[in-house]
Structures are given as C-alpha cells and as structure tokens.
Amino acid sequence: MSTEKDIDFVLRTVEERDIRFVRLWFTDVLGTLKSFAISPEELEEAFEEGIGFDGSSIDGFARLEESDMLAFPDAETFQLLPWRPTESGVARVFCNICTPSREPFAGDPRGCLERVFERADREGYVFNVGPKIEYFYFDNDVDPVPLDTAGYFDLTPSDVANDLRRQTTLTLEKMSVPVQYSFHGGGPSQNVIELRFTEAVSCADNIMSSRLVIKQEAAAEGLFASFMPKPLSDAPGSAMFLYLSLFDHDGENLFWAPKTEHPAHLSELAQHFVAGLLRYAPEFTLVTNPTVNSYKRFITSGEVPNYATWGRKNRSALVRVPTHKPGKHVATRVELRSADNTANPYLALAVTLAAGLKGIEDELVLPEEATVDTFSQSERELAAKGIERLPRTLGEAVDRFEESELMRETLGEHIFNYLVESKRREWEEFCTTVTDWERVHYYGGV
Known part of the structure; x- marks a missing residue:
C-alpha cells in the first residue's frame, strides 16, 4: 500500500523530471493490460480520491448499471x-480498483492476490516468486515464421535474438525489473527471460511489465513477440515457470531443511x-492454463507435466525441486512447471499460494517422489x-475448476463465476469451429 512518503516521492519526481503524462495500469480478469493517462495535475487527487473510469467495457469487471469504478495508484510501483x-516524459503506476464507495472491487485481480498475500503475511509467511518467461520471436503477427533454427542455450548465427534480449533486459532494468538470466530457448526462435524473485504482488507487476517490454522492443525492430503457449506444432511450447518459496518476516527461508530430514532439503512446512499444490493443481489449472491453446503444449515430450507429481x-x-548451491539455504524453492503466459499472473499466484497454504493448514502428506518419467507408465499404473x-x-479444466470450493473461496464469486462463464463459452466456440486439420x-470423404 502507498505510504505518505511514497506519495511525496512520486509527486516530487513528477515535478522535477517534468513528467507530462502518468499512465494508470491495471488488468482485466483475463490478464490483459489496461491503461489510461492522466496529467500530473491530477495525480495528487488520484492518490487521495482515485480516478473514475467506466468499468463496463473491461472484461470481467462490471455490468452497465454498476459501471463506475475508481483507480487508486500504488505509489510504490x-x-x-x-x-x-x-x-515531456511519461511514467506508469499500477492501480488497485475500488467501487465508488472506496471498497475494494471484487473483480480486481491485483486486489485478489493482495488479499491472499495478506492472509499469508498474517500467518507469518512472505510468498516470494521468481518467474521464467518463455516466448517466441516471429517476423510478423499473422504467420509464425521463426527467425532462426537454434536450440537451447545456442548462440544464434544472427544477432537479432541476442540484441533483442539484451535491449529488453536493459529496458526492464531501467524500470527496476531485475533480470537474472536471458538465453535462447529450446525451440526455433524461442527465447527465455528469467526475473529475480520478489514478493508475489511485485512479481505479478513485473511479469506484466516484462510482457509489454518484450513486445515493445520486438515491435521496434519490426518483429513480433508471441506468448502463445504452442504456436508451432513441431516445436516445444512456451511456459511461465514459477519458482516459489515462503520466507518468515526475518528473511529466513522456511522451505529449507537439512538433508538428514529430507533428501530434497524440504522442510515439513515445504512438504505440506x-x-x-499437487492436491489442488487439477482445480487451479484453468487459471494457470486458461486458453484452448494452453493444452496443445501438454504433449508427451517429457518436458511438460501431465500428472500431479513432484x-x-x-x-x-x-x-x-531444483538443487541449490551447498550452503545457500536462501535459494531453496520449488518450481511449478505447468503455468503459461496466457495466465493472468495475479490470479495464477493467488491460486497457487492458496493451494500451498491449504496444504499447510491441513498438514497434507507429500506423496512419494516421482523418480521415473511418468510417460513411461500407464495411466492405470499411475x-x-x-x-x-x-x-x-480447456473444457475439462473448466469442469474441475467449477467444482472447487477452494477456487471459489480464493477468487471470490465475481472472478470465479466470470471465469467459468467466459472459458466455457470459449471452449464451446472452439468445439464448433471447423479447422484446417x-x-x-x-x-x-472416406
């Protein structure tokens, strides 16, 4: 939440840097970035009273008869x-959305994540997340034509991808979004940017900023960046891997335990x-993988999860559970490998945190480690x-999601019902569309 000190800093910076436009950013329920600009003269009022806008045109927000919304900027962003x-500079700030009575709006994804994060905070946990974002560069926005035939970690003969990743990294760092790694992915023209871990709400903000910057820098070179989970039939899909950990308020990693207690160095809390995550993954998959195309990525390649195993x-x-350097306990984390970049990151982190907290609350027992590739075993054996x-x-994911009390409780009736309705409609539309295949x-004929 914005403090008086944060607000004073922003107002002073706007004046000193001669900022002429301040863009207010938020997302709709499906994760599309929305923005409108205000003049610097309106900014102080925005912090105090919010800026009104029509929410009836935003997917999943409000009906016409209750369309008035208020955007309150978060000065920390x-x-x-x-x-x-x-x-005549331009700045941006993420917003929380409220009703005219200044109550948090039930359809605001950022507010949803903040509620779950604050619940974890009250229980003594700080939820940290580091995302690894995969995506493709293509030469146009109509047909997915790769720019190279390189593979994982390859140094491409063409400098296009290298230069774009470097420029993207520099731009993100100018926006205080720290990039830990960047490299060529496993597919032709596939690229990866991994962000440094931070607490959950900041992480989701950083993911939204990164998606925009990746597209912005590609467009500046006349290219197209795609986050489609499976744009090419004969190439690996793109994921949004999430590295998750819980810390206490003193900065101690609560996931670490000596190897004598657990072979993967997982504490009892981390095991729960x-x-x-494993228990509720089938229920939250609609949120982490929300499109028809998301499920084209779930093929038997050996690199994509099809079962709830660890x-x-x-x-x-x-x-x-990645192996961390000896003695570097702070790096203990778990990697959720199913999510993709069509997910709304605020909702994806909200449901994964809720699932993990539910495991802790119910003291769920961690099942046996899956040491053998699950694709080598039959579904009956598993x-x-x-x-x-x-x-x-997607249709199966909607069915599992709709049955979930945890998802309904975590997201609230407003977001929950909208996702069921819109995604069921999307699935039915796909099922009735005749494809080239x-x-x-x-x-x-036959």
Missing part, C-alpha cells in the same frame, strides 16, 4: 517509461505446501499410486 522521449531431476513432474492426471482440455482429413 511508479516508474518512468524508458522508451518514451526524455522531454507442495502437497497442497521430483528433483524429473522434468515431467508438475513440481520440481492411478494405482494415487497420482492424478491434470486436465487435458478437419478439412484436410475429412473434406474429401
């Missing part, structure tokens, strides 16, 4: 936009947290071990 001219070296596991399959289609196989 104030940043200059480095791609705008230095003269991971058990919660492991250390098994990259087909839903939750992987079911006999109590290993549950993740949804395979069907024409190739069936048009000529």
Whole structure:
C-alpha cells in the first residue's frame, strides 16, 4: 500500500523530471493490460480520491448499471517509461480498483492476490516468486515464421535474438525489473527471460511489465513477440515457470531443511505446501492454463507435466525441486512447471499460494517422489499410486475448476463465476469451429 512518503516521492519526481503524462495500469480478469493517462495535475487527487473510469467495457469487471469504478495508484510501483522521449516524459503506476464507495472491487485481480498475500503475511509467511518467461520471436503477427533454427542455450548465427534480449533486459532494468538470466530457448526462435524473485504482488507487476517490454522492443525492430503457449506444432511450447518459496518476516527461508530430514532439503512446512499444490493443481489449472491453446503444449515430450507429481531431476513432474548451491539455504524453492503466459499472473499466484497454504493448514502428506518419467507408465499404473492426471482440455479444466470450493473461496464469486462463464463459452466456440486439420482429413470423404 502507498505510504505518505511514497506519495511525496512520486509527486516530487513528477515535478522535477517534468513528467507530462502518468499512465494508470491495471488488468482485466483475463490478464490483459489496461491503461489510461492522466496529467500530473491530477495525480495528487488520484492518490487521495482515485480516478473514475467506466468499468463496463473491461472484461470481467462490471455490468452497465454498476459501471463506475475508481483507480487508486500504488505509489510504490511508479516508474518512468524508458522508451518514451526524455522531454515531456511519461511514467506508469499500477492501480488497485475500488467501487465508488472506496471498497475494494471484487473483480480486481491485483486486489485478489493482495488479499491472499495478506492472509499469508498474517500467518507469518512472505510468498516470494521468481518467474521464467518463455516466448517466441516471429517476423510478423499473422504467420509464425521463426527467425532462426537454434536450440537451447545456442548462440544464434544472427544477432537479432541476442540484441533483442539484451535491449529488453536493459529496458526492464531501467524500470527496476531485475533480470537474472536471458538465453535462447529450446525451440526455433524461442527465447527465455528469467526475473529475480520478489514478493508475489511485485512479481505479478513485473511479469506484466516484462510482457509489454518484450513486445515493445520486438515491435521496434519490426518483429513480433508471441506468448502463445504452442504456436508451432513441431516445436516445444512456451511456459511461465514459477519458482516459489515462503520466507518468515526475518528473511529466513522456511522451505529449507537439512538433508538428514529430507533428501530434497524440504522442510515439513515445504512438504505440506507442495502437497497442497499437487492436491489442488487439477482445480487451479484453468487459471494457470486458461486458453484452448494452453493444452496443445501438454504433449508427451517429457518436458511438460501431465500428472500431479513432484521430483528433483524429473522434468515431467508438475513440481520440481531444483538443487541449490551447498550452503545457500536462501535459494531453496520449488518450481511449478505447468503455468503459461496466457495466465493472468495475479490470479495464477493467488491460486497457487492458496493451494500451498491449504496444504499447510491441513498438514497434507507429500506423496512419494516421482523418480521415473511418468510417460513411461500407464495411466492405470499411475492411478494405482494415487497420482492424478491434470486436465487435458480447456473444457475439462473448466469442469474441475467449477467444482472447487477452494477456487471459489480464493477468487471470490465475481472472478470465479466470470471465469467459468467466459472459458466455457470459449471452449464451446472452439468445439464448433471447423479447422484446417478437419478439412484436410475429412473434406474429401472416406
């Protein structure tokens, strides 16, 4: 939340840097970034009273008869936009959305994550997340034509991807979004940017900023950056891997335990947290993988999870426990490998945190580690071990989500019902659309 000190700093910076436009950023329920600009003269009032706007045009926000909304800027998120001219500068600030009575709006995804984060904070936990964002560069926004044929960690013959990643990293760092790694991904023209971990709400803000900057820098070079989970049939898909950990208020990592207590160095609390992720993953998959195309990525490649398992070296596991450097206990974390970049990051982090906290609350027992690639075993064999399959289609994900009391409680009736309605409609539309594949196989008859 904004403090008087934060607000004073922003107002002073706007005056000293001659900022002429301040963009107010927020997302709709589906995760699309929204923005409108105000003059610096309106900023002080915005912090005190909010700025009104019509919420009826925002997906998942409000009906026409209750359309008035207020955007309250969060002063801690104030940043200059480095791609705008230095003269007559432009800044941005993320907002929380409220009703005219100044009550938090139930359809605000950022507010939803803040509520779950604050609940964890009251229980003594700080939820930290580090995202690894995969995406593709293409030469246009219509047909996905790769720019190279390179693979994982390759130094591409063309400098296009290297230069773009470098420029993207520099731009993000100017916006105080720290980049830990950047490299070429496993597919042709696929790239990866990994952000340094931070607390959950800041992480979601950083993901939204990164998506925009990645697209912005690509467009400046006449290229197109795509976050589509599976844009190419014969290439790996793109994920948004999430590295999760809980700290206490003194900065101690609560996930670490000596190897004598657990082979993966997971504390008892971490084991309960991971058990919660595994138990509720089939229910929250709609949020982490919210499009028809998301499920095209879930193929038997050995790198994408299809079952609710955990492991250390098994990259087909839903939750992987990376090995950290000896003595570096602060790096103990777990990696959720299912999410993709079509997810609203605020909602994705809200449901994963809620699932982990539920595992802690109910003291769920962590199942046996999946040391063998799950694709080498039959579904019957896995079911006999109590290993549950993740949804395979958007329609199946909607069904599992709709049955979940935890998801309804975490997201609230407003967001929950909107997701069920909009995603069921999306699935039905896909099921009734005739594709090129069907024409190739069936048009000529049998």
